[in-house]
Amino acid sequence: MDQLDFIRSLAEVKDSKILLLVLDGLGGLATEPGGKTELETARTPNLDSLARESSCGLMELVAPGITPGSGPGHLALFGYDPITYIIQRGALEAAGIDFPQQPGDVATRANFCTIDAAGNITDRRAGRIPTEESAPLCALLQREIKLEGVELFVQPVQEHRAVVVFRGKGLGDQVHDTDPQQTGIPPLPPRVSSDDPASKRTAEFAAKFLGRVREVLRGKHPKANMMMLRGFSLRPHLPQFGDVYKLKAAAEATYPMYRGLARLVGMEILTPRATFAECMEEVAANWAKFDFFFLHYKYTDSRGEDGNFAKKVEAVETVDAEVPKLLALKPDVLAVTGDHSTPSKLASHSWHPVPVLVRSPYVRADGLTKFGESACVRGSLGHFPGVQLMPLLLANALRLAKYGA
Amino acid sequence: MDQLDFIRSLAEVKDSKILLLVLDGLGGLATEPGGKTELETARTPNLDSLARESSCGLMELVAPGITPGSGPGHLALFGYDPITYIIQRGALEAAGIDFPQQPGDVATRANFCTIDAAGNITDRRAGRIPTEESAPLCALLQREIKLEGVELFVQPVQEHRAVVVFRGKGLGDQVHDTDPQQTGIPPLPPRVSSDDPASKRTAEFAAKFLGRVREVLRGKHPKANMMMLRGFSLRPHLPQFGDVYKLKAAAEATYPMYRGLARLVGMEILTPRATFAECMEEVAANWAKFDFFFLHYKYTDSRGEDGNFAKKVEAVETVDAEVPKLLALKPDVLAVTGDHSTPSKLASHSWHPVPVLVRSPYVRADGLTKFGESACVRGSLGHFPGVQLMPLLLANALRLAKYGA
Numbered sequence: 028m029d030q031l032d033f034i035r036s037l038a039e040v041k042d043s044k045i046l047l048l049v050l051d052g053l054g055g056l057a058t059e060p061g062g063k064t065e066l067e068t069a070r071t072p073n074l075d076s077l078a079r080e081s082s083c084g085l086m087e088l089v090a091p092g093i094t095p096g097s098g099p100g101h102l103a104l105f106g107y108d109p110i111t112y113i114i115q116r117g118a119l120e121a122a123g124i125d126f127p128q129q130p131g132d133v134a135t136r137a138n139f140c141t142i143d144a145a146g147n148i149t150d151r152r153a154g155r156i157p158t159e160e161s162a163p164l165c166a167l168l169q170r171e172i173k174l175e176g177v178e179l180f181v182q183p184v185q186e187h188r189a190v191v192v193f194r195g196k197g198l199g200d201q202v203h204d205t206d207p208q209q210t211g212i213p214p215l216p217p218r219v220s221s222d223d224p225a226s227k228r229t230a231e232f233a234a235k236f237l238g239r240v241r242e243v244l245r246g247k248h249p250k251a252n253m254m255m256l257r258g259f260s261l262r263p264h265l266p267q268f269g270d271v272y273k274l275k276a277a278a279e280a281t282y283p284m285y286r287g288l289a290r291l292v293g294m295e296i297l298t299p300r301a302t303f304a305e306c307m308e309e310v311a312a313n314w315a316k317f318d319f320f321f322l323h324y325k326y327t328d329s330r331g332e333d334g335n336f337a338k339k340v341e342a343v344e345t346v347d348a349e350v351p352k353l354l355a356l357k358p359d360v361l362a363v364t365g366d367h368s369t370p371s372k373l374a375s376h377s378w379h380p381v382p383v384l385v386r387s388p389y390v391r392a393d394g395l396t397k398f399g400e401s402a403c404v405r406g407s408l409g410h411f412p413g414v415q416l417m418p419l420l421l422a423n424a425l426r427l428a429k430y431g432a
Numbered sequence: 433m434d435q436l437d438f439i440r441s442l443a444e445v446k447d448s449k450i451l452l453l454v455l456d457g458l459g460g461l462a463t464e465p466g467g468k469t470e471l472e473t474a475r476t477p478n479l480d481s482l483a484r485e486s487s488c489g490l491m492e493l494v495a496p497g498i499t500p501g502s503g504p505g506h507l508a509l510f511g512y513d514p515i516t517y518i519i520q521r522g523a524l525e526a527a528g529i530d531f532p533q534q535p536g537d538v539a540t541r542a543n544f545c546t547i548d549a550a551g552n553i554t555d556r557r558a559g560r561i562p563t564e565e566s567a568p569l570c571a572l573l574q575r576e577i578k579l580e581g582v583e584l585f586v587q588p589v590q591e592h593r594a595v596v597v598f599r600g601k602g603l604g605d606q607v608h609d610t611d612p613q614q615t616g617i618p619p620l621p622p623r624v625s626s627d628d629p630a631s632k633r634t635a636e637f638a639a640k641f642l643g644r645v646r647e648v649l650r651g652k653h654p655k656a657n658m659m660m661l662r663g664f665s666l667r668p669h670l671p672q673f674g675d676v677y678k679l680k681a682a683a684e685a686t687y688p689m690y691r692g693l694a695r696l697v698g699m700e701i702l703t704p705r706a707t708f709a710e711c712m713e714e715v716a717a718n719w720a721k722f723d724f725f726f727l728h729y730k731y732t733d734s735r736g737e738d739g740n741f742a743k744k745v746e747a748v749e750t751v752d753a754e755v756p757k758l759l760a761l762k763p764d765v766l767a768v769t770g771d772h773s774t775p776s777k778l779a780s781h782s783w784h785p786v787p788v789l790v791r792s793p794y795v796r797a798d799g800l801t802k803f804g805e806s807a808c809v810r811g812s813l814g815h816f817p818g819v820q821l822m823p824l825l826l827a828n829a830l831r832l833a834k835y836g837a
Contacts, residue, residue: 056794056796057796057797060485060797061484061485061797061799064796085812085814089835090820090823091813091816091820091823091824091827092820092822092823092824092825092826092827092828092832093442093823093827093832093835094827094832094833094834094835095834095835095836096834096835096836096837097836097837098836098837099835099836109835109836110438113836114836116837119837370794372794373794375834376834377794377827378824378827378832379794379796380812400796400812401796401798401812404798404810404811404812404814405810409814409815410813410814410815410816
């Protein structure tokens with residue numbers, strides 16, 4: 028049986044509350060053999076105190092040796108096998124700008140490009156046009172282009188990148204990219220990759236849209252005079268949190284990508300706030316309304332990606348300072364972990380397993396004196412796949428029935 | 433998705449080098465409760481020093497409780513699920529004598545046997561005829577038997593055992609054994625086990641071959657006057673190392689079986705050498721030409737199989753003395769482990785998990801002070817399936833792309 032079906036068959040509604048705090052890219056590496064990681068270096072009296080009262084361990088979000096992207100890392104945290112459940116590019120881009128893709132919407136990743144008078148591509152990225160120039164062009168296209176039978180959304184992402192969404196009845200997503208991945212030839216027409224009539228419908232709308240894009244952009248910008256569409260994707264069919272886990276779940280995240288991912292699994296999205304202290308306030312203000320909170324903190328990952336050990340240490344300490352406010356909410360179950368490692372030594376996501384702590388009145392407390400990668404090796408949760416975290420949290424919230432008589 | 437397809441989709445060519453040192457049957461047992469294993473008893477200053485800088489753990493080559501044969505143990509080390517990928521007996525025997533079975537070749541395990549004047553089997557193993565007598569008989573058969581349309585190879589293994597390979601166009605391997613597994617009746621004729629015309633072709637050649645064997649052996653040996661064929665097998669379809677992992681791989685092994693297994697997964701075979709020191713020289717001489725080295729040491733297993741604790745300890749120490757030469761090659765990733773345990777207390781392969789260390793600039797060093805079974809229980813790699821070793825080595829060599837955006 029599928030893991031989610033199995034959990035669905037056991038999940039029960041209770042009034043206990045679960046708080047999942049994700050420090051993006053939490054896991055790290057020492058800069059030298061025998062040294063300490065960023066998390067181990069950070070002064071974290073509150074997380075350390077939590078670790079003492081928690082069951083701890085190390086999680087593999089995808090599998091040993093595999094470096095998770097943000098999508099797979101979070102799907103695993105949410106309990107969805109990240110190899111079975113795939114979010115295609117268009118849907119991921121839409122999620123990434125917090126665009127609420129509805130069932131039936133076809134989302135695409137769009138690139139502004141440059142074509143010459145003959146219609147051949149001379150620059151696939153329109154000279155990496157700055158966002159300040161691409162955003163108004165998106166607004167122009169949104170305003171000027173109307174197509175009978177379909178609603179259009181043209182939204183900027185960054186530089187030459189945008190999201191175009193087609194909303195209408197009976198649209199399919201089996202449509203090839205129009206980016207030929209080379210210059211000197213025209214963009215490809217949107218062609219279907221299967222016999223699916225719904226996808227033919229999408230391809231026809233996409234062709235009309237791109238024809239209008241060329242007309243509308245003519246003479247408006249020296250480089251960005253055309254668009255190409257990639258990764259046509261319907262909203263992925265992800266089982267929904269409320270249905271599977273019987274949880275009323277909310278997400279608080281400063282960065283749009285994480286709100287987007289949370290929305291795809293059916294969480295409600297709280298007002299995004301800029302600082303972690305403000306995010307905490309938002310969670311506190313909504314505490315009575317939900318029984319599961321996904322609270323996402325981005326800067327541990329950002330500083331790791333920058334290769335800045337000291338700043339990643341600081342980012343961890345920023346979160347640690349807010350932990351007492353988390354505890355003041357009295358969650359029945361509190362988990363602190365990451366969606367992957369981002370060691371500043373690698374300045375990128377990495378494959379290293381992520382430390383995790385789970386605290387509830389029903390854990391076997393490990394008595395560790397420090398929340399860190401090395402300490403968690405000795406934790407009683409052991410070394411386990413990320414998709415097993417959600418059942419563990421539900422169990423600790425006394426929300427999973429006994430299996431079998 | 434199949435694990436190998438998944439890894440193939442992420443593997444990238446880089447210039448990093450990986451060295452996998454396999455001490456056959458490395459894992460052991462203490463002779464008394466609370467005592468030390470062979471590895472723990474051995475004086476291994478170099479392996480201990482490596483363990484300090486490495487991530488360590490314990491591997492299950494097949495699954496807990498399962499005792500791996502050499503084939504499954506090595507397939508797991510090479511990243512192939514040993515329950516999915518099976519090497520049939522004929523192909524394994526061919527690999528075991530280092531016979532380079534080509535695609536299309538049908539290999540069989542052949543036994544010399546004794547038949548009486550009526551053609552009935554009186555001894556299925558020809559009195560376990562010594563190799564000194566069976567080898568010349570194989571040479572005689574090889575010399576005397578020619579069949580139109582197929583090339584034949586008759587090669588001795590040991591005692592009454594030999595390998596017979598049929599090489600020709602359009603041969604299949606769905607052919608039943610000719611050994612009836614009892615005496616008092618004649619050997620069975622080669623019969624096909626499916627409607628496959630290619631297998632019928634093989635059965636016809638096998639029948640002609642066995643007819644000639646009986647004629648040629650008549651009066652040549654008091655006991656070995658006939659042969660029976662078992663385990664007809666085409667070369668197994670194993671995904672190839674170069675294709676899956678994007679690695680140019682080489683194998684150095686004193687014993688033919690391990691060269692054979694390495695060849696089946698597409699490794700190039702270096703010149704076999706007798707001592708471990710010489711094997712090291714061979715690896716060093718070829719260091720520039722490859723980016724993955726499988727270096728196999730047999731005697732830890734042999735001494736374990738002999739039930740000789742002290743000699744197994746010595747075998748480990750022999751390898752330890754050469755470790756500085758390994759390090760002098762400066763592999764980016766170095767792993768030391770076994771293909772299964774062979775405790776001298778059991779004088780056989782066993783199911784016990786095998787200690788493993790992985791050293792690279794990107795591991796979380798566990799700081800263990802000893803490389804041994806008990807110490808590895810506390811290692812950060814935890815307790816993991818053998819097939820996960822290869823992805824971990826590739827990750828540490830920075831040869832695996834991020835999964836998902």
